[in-house]
Structures are given as C-alpha cells and as structure tokens.
Amino acid sequence: MDNQVEEVKKKSNIVNIVSEHVALKKKGRNFVGLCPFHSEKTGSFMVNEELQIYKCFGCGAGGDVIKFLMEVEGLDFGEALEKLADKAGVKLVDRVKTDKDGKRELIEVHDLAAEYYHYLLTKHRSGEAARKYLAGRGMNEKLIETFRLGYALPEWDGLVSYLVDKKRYRPEVLVAAGLATGNERRLYDRFRGRVIFPLYDISGRVVGFSGRILPAASQVTQAGRPNNDEAKYINSPETTIYHKSKMLFGLTIARNEIKKKNRVLIVEGELDMMSSFAAGVTETVAIKGSAVTEEMMDILSRLTSTFVLALDADAAGEAAMKRSIEAAEKRGLSIKMVNMVGGKDPDEIARKKPHEWVEMVERAVPIYEFFFDKAIARWGADSVENIGKIVKEVVPYLSKVENSVIREVWAKKLAEQLGVDKQRVYEEIEKVRSGRSQTEEKNVGKNTSSGRPSLDLSIIGILLTSGEELVERTKKMLLGLPLNGAVGKLVGLIFDEGGVWKAEIFVKNLPKELSSLAAEAYLLSTGEEIDEKEKVKLTVAWARGIIREERAQFAEQIKEAERQGNNVTIGNLSEKLVKLNALERKLALA
Numbered sequence: 104m105d106n107q108v109e110e111v112k113k114k115s116n117i118v119n120i121v122s123e124h125v126a127l128k129k130k131g132r133n134f135v136g137l138c139p140f141h142s143e144k145t146g147s148f149m150v151n152e153e154l155q156i157y158k159c160f161g162c163g164a165g166g167d168v169i170k171f172l173m174e175v176e177g178l179d180f181g182e183a184l185e186k187l188a189d190k191a192g193v194k195l196v197d198r199v200k201t202d203k204d205g206k207r208e209l210i211e212v213h214d215l216a217a218e219y220y221h222y223l224l225t226k227h228r229s230g231e232a233a234r235k236y237l238a239g240r241g242m243n244e245k246l247i248e249t250f251r252l253g254y255a256l257p258e259w260d261g262l263v264s265y266l267v268d269k270k271r272y273r274p275e276v277l278v279a280a281g282l283a284t285g286n287e288r289r290l291y292d293r294f295r296g297r298v299i300f301p302l303y304d305i306s307g308r309v310v311g312f313s314g315r316i317l318p319a320a321s322q323v324t325q326a327g328r329p330n331n332d333e334a335k336y337i338n339s340p341e342t343t344i345y346h347k348s349k350m351l352f353g354l355t356i357a358r359n360e361i362k363k364k365n366r367v368l369i370v371e372g373e374l375d376m377m378s379s380f381a382a383g384v385t386e387t388v389a390i391k392g393s394a395v396t397e398e399m400m401d402i403l404s405r406l407t408s409t410f411v412l413a414l415d416a417d418a419a420g421e422a423a424m425k426r427s428i429e430a431a432e433k434r435g436l437s438i439k440m441v442n443m444v445g446g447k448d449p450d451e452i453a454r455k456k457p458h459e460w461v462e463m464v465e466r467a468v469p470i471y472e473f474f475f476d477k478a479i480a481r482w483g484a485d486s487v488e489n490i491g492k493i494v495k496e497v498v499p500y501l502s503k504v505e506n507s508v509i510r511e512v513w514a515k516k517l518a519e520q521l522g523v524d525k526q527r528v529y530e531e532i533e534k535v536r537s538g539r540s541q542t543e544e545k546n547v548g549k550n551t552s553s554g555r556p557s558l559d560l561s562i563i564g565i566l567l568t569s570g571e572e573l574v575e576r577t578k579k580m581l582l583g584l585p586l587n588g589a590v591g592k593l594v595g596l597i598f599d600e601g602g603v604w605k606a607e608i609f610v611k612n613l614p615k616e617l618s619s620l621a622a623e624a625y626l627l628s629t630g631e632e633i634d635e636k637e638k639v640k641l642t643v644a645w646a647r648g649i650i651r652e653e654r655a656q657f658a659e660q661i662k663e664a665e666r667q668g669n670n671v672t673i674g675n676l677s678e679k680l681v682k683l684n685a686l687e688r689k690l691a692l693a
C-alpha cells in the first residue's frame with residue numbers, strides 16, 4: 104500500500120491539482136494564490152512543484168497533494184488517494200475502504216440514482232415527454248450528457264425498487280440520502296415525474312438532485328387530486344453530504360472557464376445556468392436560493408475576484424444582495440450586476456437571444472451603480488426630501504467600500520446624478536463609517552502573526568538555493584559557531600552535505616522534524632533575488648545574533664560557577680567565550 108501511495112504521489116502534480124481550486128500565479132520558484140483555507144485578499148498560499156508541497160503563510164495550512172485534496176474537498180485519505188490514482192492512471196490493488204460516517208454509501212446511491220435517472224431520460228420510452236420538454240427549452244443531447252440530466256418516473260417507487268430490490272441497499276440509506284421518504288414498510292421516491300438535475304459537490308460527486316416538474320404533468324391529476332399545488336422545483340433536503348449554502352450548480356463544468364475568463368456569472372436556477380452556458384457564457388454557475396452565501400464566496404473567490412450577478416432583483420433578492428456586499432468588500436471582490444432586459448430570466452433571454460445575452464453580461468454595471476439607479480427610480484430625485492431618502496438608502500452600502508479612493512469616486516458619481524454637492528455625500532458616508540469603526544476598534548484582536556519569514560528561515564533558504572560554492576564559503580566563515588536547536592541542526596546538515604545536492608532530494612531525506620522547516624524555508628527563499636553581498640550580510644547578522652545569545656548564557660553560567668567556586672567550569676567557559684569573541688571579530692571583517 105505504501106508503495107502505491109508513493110506511486111500515486113509521484114504521478115500526480117500538486118500544481119495541477121491545486122489549480123483546480125485555486126488560481127495560481129508563478130512567482131519565483133513557487134506558485135502563489137489565495138488560500139482556500141482562510142479568507143484573504145492577497146495571496147499567502149504557496150505551492151512548490153519541486154517539493155510537491157503547499158504551505159499557507161497566513162493560516163499555517165500545509166502538506167502534500169493528498170492532504171490538500173482531503174482538506175479542500177472534504178475527503179478522507181482513501182477517497183483522496185482513489186481520486187488521485189484515477190487521474191494519474193494508477194490501479195490501486197487494495198483500496199482503502201473506510202466509511203465511518205456512512206458518507207461513502209450516500210455518495211454511492213447518489214451515483215446510481217443519477218445513472219438510473221439519466222437512463223430513463225435518454226434511453227427509456229417513458230422519458231419521451233421529458234426529452235421533448237428539454238428539446239423545447241433548447242437543451243440538446245450534448246448538454247444533457249454534459250450535465251447528466253435525468254428523468255424520474257411518475258411512480259411512487261421507481262427509484263426505491265431499483266435501489267432496494269435490485270441493488271440491495273437498505274431503505275434507511277435512501278432516507279438518509281434524501282432520495283426517499285417514509286418508513287421501512289412504505290417508502291416513496293422523493294422525485295416523481297420530474298426532469299432531474301444532478302447537483303455535484305466541489306469534488307465532482309453527485310450529492311443531491313433538483314427536480315423540475317413537467318408542464319404537462321402539472322395539469323394531470325394524480326391520485327384523484329388536482330396537481331397544481333405541486334412545487335415547480337423540489338430539491339434534495341440537507342443531508343450529511345448535501346449543503347444548500349455551498350451548492351454551486353455547474354461549478355465542476357465552469358471551473359476552468361471561470362479561471363480563464365477571470366470572472367464568474369452567478370444566476371439563480373439550473374436552466375438559467377445551462378442556457379447561459381449554451382449561449383457562450385461558459386463561466387456561469389447557479390446558486391440555490393437567492394443569496395450568495397459566504398461559503399459560496401469562499402469557493403469562488405479562489406478562482407476569480409470578479410463576480411457578475413444576474414439574479415432576480417425583486418425586494419427579497421435585493422435585500423439578499425445588500426447583505427452580501429460587506430462580505431464581498433472584505434474579500435476585495437468586485438461585484439457587478441447584469442441589467443436584464445428582454446426576458447423574465449437569464450434562461451429566457453439566453454435562449455431566445457444568445458448574442459444579446461453575451462453582450463448584456465459584458466455590459467454589467469458595478470453593483471453600486473445598480474443600487475443608485477434602483478433608489479432613484481424608487482423615489483425620484485425631484486425634491487429635497489426625496490434626494491434625502493435616496494442618499495439615506497444608498498450611503499450605508501457605499502460606506503462599506505473599503506478603498507477610500509473608490510469610495511470617493513462613488514460619492515462623486517452619486518452627487519452628480521442627484522445634482523448635489525459631492526462633499527456632502529462624502530461626509531454622510533464618512534459619518535456612517537466613523538460610527539462603525541468605533542465599534543470595530545473594540546473588537547480588533549491581537550493577531551500578530553505577520554507571516555514574515557524570520558532570519559532563521561532566510562538563512563536556511565539561502566543555503567538551500569545558492570549552490571556549493573556559497574555553502575562552502577559560509578561554512579568556513581561560520582566555523583566554530585554553536586549550532587543548536589532545529590535550525591542549527593539543519594544548518595549543520597547542510598554544511599555536512601557540502602552543498603552538492605538537489606534541494607528537493609535533500610529536503611525529502613531529512614528527518615521528519617526538520618523537513619517541514621526546510622521546506623518552509625525553501626518556499627520562502629529569496630535566495631535568487633538577492634546578490635551575494637546581501638546574502639553574506641544576512642548570514643553575518645544571523646550569526647551575530649547567535650553569538651550574542653550564547654554570550655549572555657555564558658555570562659550567566661560563569662556567574663553561577665563563581666558563586667560555587669567551580670574553577671574548572673569557569674576556565675572552560677572562559678575559553679569558549681574567547682573563541683566566540685574571536686569568531687565575532689572575524690565576522691566583522693566578512
């Protein structure tokens with residue numbers, strides 16, 4: 104098994120795997136991006152290809168490719184290994200099958216259910232009406248395949264009998280998966296007579312479904328009851344694997360496009376997403392519900408910082424958008440709104456006029472401008488009183504803009520639109536801000552972890568990246584310097600090796616307690632950016648720090664020995680002290 108783990112790791116490239124979740128930029132020897140494990144505006148998350156590791160200097164997260172996949176996709180070790188093995192084309196001999204919390208089984212039944220629904224839609228006679236419906240909505244075969252759409256029979260136990268009778272799953276598993284309701288004696292399918300949209304998690308596994316009723320079916324009565332009170336859409340309930348607040352429909356398909364176009368279009372429904380995608384706006388995802396949650400922002404902001412919204416701007420939708428502004432500003436996101444005309448939703452516009460839809464998305468306006476227009480349309484900027492109302496409505500949002508220059512630009516824009524003095528608007532904004540900052544100041548914690556590399560790390564980094572000659576020179580220069588602790592030990596090992604190695608091999612063969620320190624130093628290393636003189640200067644400063652500490656310790660020990668009258672110890676220590684002083688003099692000349 105261990106061999107296979109190594110083989111999978113060897114054949115996987117951490118840069119490619121991380122890239123699926125984080126937009127990375129090459130910077131020196133590393134790739135840098137926004138950390139997927141904590142919220143940040145500037146990248147402190149680094150990936151190193153030679154060492155095949157990642158490390159975040161903001162939150163401390165770090166490890167190898169398997170750990171990354173486990174953490175970012177919420178997989179256990181076996182699942183992560185399997186996924187990597189599949190990608191790398193490695194056949195695992197004995198698979199690690201653990202299913203402590205039953206999640207694996209839920210995922211299995213979802214996968215089978217998706218297959219079952221997809222078969223009914225594409226191959227089975229009973230899928231005819233659904234096929235017609237989808238064709239009428241502009242969904243061709245390729246789209247149906249790409250999104251693996253399906254159809255649920257109008258029966259009470261179509262899926263239940265497939266999974267329980269044929270595939271031998273226990274009824275309670277189906278209930279836990281949200282695919283069926285009822286009890287052991289009578290179990291019903293949750294989705295009946297509906298077009299089925301599989302919902303994928305961030306790892307690309309089906310974890311839930313959304314079912315849309317067929318227009319024809321809603322007119323038919325079922326069980327003698329009029330059917331028009333049935334919901335147009337029903338969704339999987341929250342389960343241990345499905346979470347509505349994190350669900351972004353289409354993400355697995357749009358992910359690369361989002362990175363490539365450096366923008367994501369967010370719409371509200373599955374059909375909106377698919378139609379927009381088919382029209383050529385391939386960077387589209389759909390949210391569940393009307394709010395872009397913080398969890399969704401976390402996932403998307405690693406891929407791009409430009410969010411374009413095409414959401415229903417009714418009162419509820421607008422309130423939801425306003426709630427998310429603050430979170431978006433904190434992340435440094437730029438949010439734009441599509442002004443939708445010529446149809447009731449993205450699906451209709453994109454389907455009827457695909458070119459216009461593409462242009463409409465291009466013309467999206469910054470969200471603040473969108474709010475201005477809304478407020479002005481609501482109140483009418485025709486009296487002092489109404490202008491006051493507009494300002495009062497818009498200012499709280501403008502006050503959340505973090506960048507002061509941008510804040511001022513918006514203040515000016517609003518003032519111009521209302522025909523008032525820009526200074527007055529700006530003052531209103533600042534008033535709201537100062538009120539808020541007073542309460543915020545009290546909440547500021549003492550987070551002093553600056554993420555700046557220490558001198559220790561810099562020295563190790565320099566030694567690891569500068570080659571044989573410099574290592575030899577430094578070794579000579581520092582001869583006699585006491586090398587203690589992990590850092591000292593590591594420097595000692597580098598000197599022993601004499602610099603005739605490839606850093607990645609050296610780091611890999613280190614004892615565990617030293618290898619992460621070395622990897623960190625290597626990642627942070629600026630060794631190639633500074634010249635030799637600078638390197639020597641840093642090394643001298645570092646060595647002098649050690650000498651100072653050591654001398655202070657000797658002084659203490661000598662004092663103690665004097666108190667005890669231990670002349671031998673005094674003699675030994677004094678000798679060491681003399682050597683240290685000599686080394687310091689030598690360093691002063693370096």
Ligand SMILES: [Zn+2]
Pocket residue numbers: 138139140141148159160161162163164
């Ligand atoms: Zn982090």
